[in-house]
Amino acid sequence: MSAHHSRSQFQRHFRRDEAHVPFSIDGIAYSGRRGDTVLVAIMSATDRLRLSEFTAEPRAGFCLIGACQDCFVTLACGRRVRACTTPLEAQMAFVTRERGNE
Amino acid sequence: MNDTLPPVIVGAGPAGICAAKTLVAAGLRPIVIDEGFRAGGQIYRRPFVDDGRSATDLYGSEAAKATRLHREFDGLLPSIDYMPQALVWNIAGNELHLMADGKHHQIGFQNLILSTGATDRILPFPGWTLPGVYTLGAAQTALKVQGCTIGRNVVFLGSGPLLYLVAWQYVKAGGNVAAVLDTAPFSAKLNLLSAFRFDPRLVLIGMSYAARLVSRGVKIRYNVRPTRVDGSQYVEGLSFKSGTKVHSIACDAIAYGFALRPETQLADLSGCTFRFDDRDRTWLPVTDEAGRTSSQGVYLAGDGSGIAGADAAEISGELAALALIQDSGTTVDPGRMSALVKARRRKAGLRDILEKAFPFPDNWFDQIPGYTKLCRCEEVTVSTVIDTINGGELRELNRLKALSRSGMGRCQGRMCSAAMAEVLSATQHLKLADIGRLRAQAPVKPLPLLLQEGGS
Numbered sequence: 001m002s003a004h005h006s007r008s009q010f011q012r013h014f015r016r017d018e019a020h021v022p023f024s025i026d027g028i029a030y031s032g033r034r035g036d037t038v039l040v041a042i043m044s045a046t047d048r049l050r051l052s053e054f055t056a057e058p059r060a061g062f063c064l065i066g067a068c069q070d071c072f073v074t075l076a077c078g079r080r081v082r083a084c085t086t087p088l089e090a091q092m093a094f095v096t097r098e099r100g101n102e
Numbered sequence: 103m104n105d106t107l108p109p110v111i112v113g114a115g116p117a118g119i120c121a122a123k124t125l126v127a128a129g130l131r132p133i134v135i136d137e138g139f140r141a142g143g144q145i146y147r148r149p150f151v152d153d154g155r156s157a158t159d160l161y162g163s164e165a166a167k168a169t170r171l172h173r174e175f176d177g178l179l180p181s182i183d184y185m186p187q188a189l190v191w192n193i194a195g196n197e198l199h200l201m202a203d204g205k206h207h208q209i210g211f212q213n214l215i216l217s218t219g220a221t222d223r224i225l226p227f228p229g230w231t232l233p234g235v236y237t238l239g240a241a242q243t244a245l246k247v248q249g250c251t252i253g254r255n256v257v258f259l260g261s262g263p264l265l266y267l268v269a270w271q272y273v274k275a276g277g278n279v280a281a282v283l284d285t286a287p288f289s290a291k292l293n294l295l296s297a298f299r300f301d302p303r304l305v306l307i308g309m310s311y312a313a314r315l316v317s318r319g320v321k322i323r324y325n326v327r328p329t330r331v332d333g334s335q336y337v338e339g340l341s342f343k344s345g346t347k348v349h350s351i352a353c354d355a356i357a358y359g360f361a362l363r364p365e366t367q368l369a370d371l372s373g374c375t376f377r378f379d380d381r382d383r384t385w386l387p388v389t390d391e392a393g394r395t396s397s398q399g400v401y402l403a404g405d406g407s408g409i410a411g412a413d414a415a416e417i418s419g420e421l422a423a424l425a426l427i428q429d430s431g432t433t434v435d436p437g438r439m440s441a442l443v444k445a446r447r448r449k450a451g452l453r454d455i456l457e458k459a460f461p462f463p464d465n466w467f468d469q470i471p472g473y474t475k476l477c478r479c480e481e482v483t484v485s486t487v488i489d490t491i492n493g494g495e496l497r498e499l500n501r502l503k504a505l506s507r508s509g510m511g512r513c514q515g516r517m518c519s520a521a522m523a524e525v526l527s528a529t530q531h532l533k534l535a536d537i538g539r540l541r542a543q544a545p546v547k548p549l550p551l552l553l554q555e556g557g558s
Contacts, residue, residue, distance in 0.1 A: 047233055
């Protein structure tokens, strides 16, 4: 499975011209916008957050208010963050299992 | 015991804000702990950065209330101790355990107001875990807080006032709404006529969403049951039953839900007695009309004590604070209290009617295939749950959780406990009230394993 998922799931209707905030997924560069959560930054650039532990099916969060815990992503340093309630910071480097990172 | 401990409020939505305002007016200095970045709760949540939208763009018909509550809370800041982005993850005796700034804190309390709000009530169907399927609340949060739609062409599915409201908000923001699929029959909406006497403004606003959607060419269908999400990597469409016919509709996102469920974990950990509520099909903490619980010094307000909506949350927040003040030995205005109790009863009457107009779907699991995942965290299927029930002759939810692992994952049953209860009661022909309720477990949400001591 390719790590490139250039199809964006979320569509921005506001804040399109905000300052760009660079981040990466498995080493591939993307940019979010100032004021993005991690979830919105990733889902506006791609169409998944992670693969499930049991079946490796793609997941992309569900409740967006910090209740379902479906949207966790892993930073290169090993720290897990809940994407829907974590603000995007410049140079965040996310890793997925899609290229055998785990 | 230290007599000078400040009152603590958990949650800064409409209930928590009104409780804080009332306590400050009585000369107290509450600690307000909230998971959000800014006060407002989910309904009046504010964007991280100004994106040019007005309060009316963000909150529609409720803009004036949102603006007032935000202004009131900001005005309270010098008079309260406010801890945003802080998660209360346990209540042990008279102590709160919380995480703030990545650190562990303990706060002792004598008086505590829990205004922990609600999350979407969810039932599973094939494909509900695919990227592009979100709760109705999530679809609204994406737009309100982040200015995004969850897809280009969105189906709105389920039951509840949010169904029509969020669909209309998407149309207004320039999103495409593929269809609104209501799981209730059209006849259920006729109940709204009897809601006029409680709140004509709300009823008219609510009905106007459906009318405006139709005027923009959005198809609304009633009495629908989804059969599956089409697509293997992301949403490509939705198949659904309407009458006896199966239809398919193309879409790239689905927003769905069946109204709300209260967040009661902290009330449970504080030792409150619960009762089964037939209307809401769930267990609720027992309170008096002012929000007093069976636990000394613990008060409940807002949707966390039973879904009643934002206006009722304001009322119950003030009531809980007045009860707290009264119980501490200070006289409160009895006229004000009885007026609030009356107003709260009216909101409860309205809620009874809304529940009939936007009912929970009957016999959901009759048409859900066994391979459907019931628990999205642990990926436990409906047939595994049913086999576990039959194999162990289970009659109680906590046993079902222990043996099937459904409800044991990261969400702590928030997304699957309604489904577990419905399946257990249907399989064993038991009433929902007779199968118990999932016990709350600390931590109520996942914590990083290494938490630094942050003091008390």
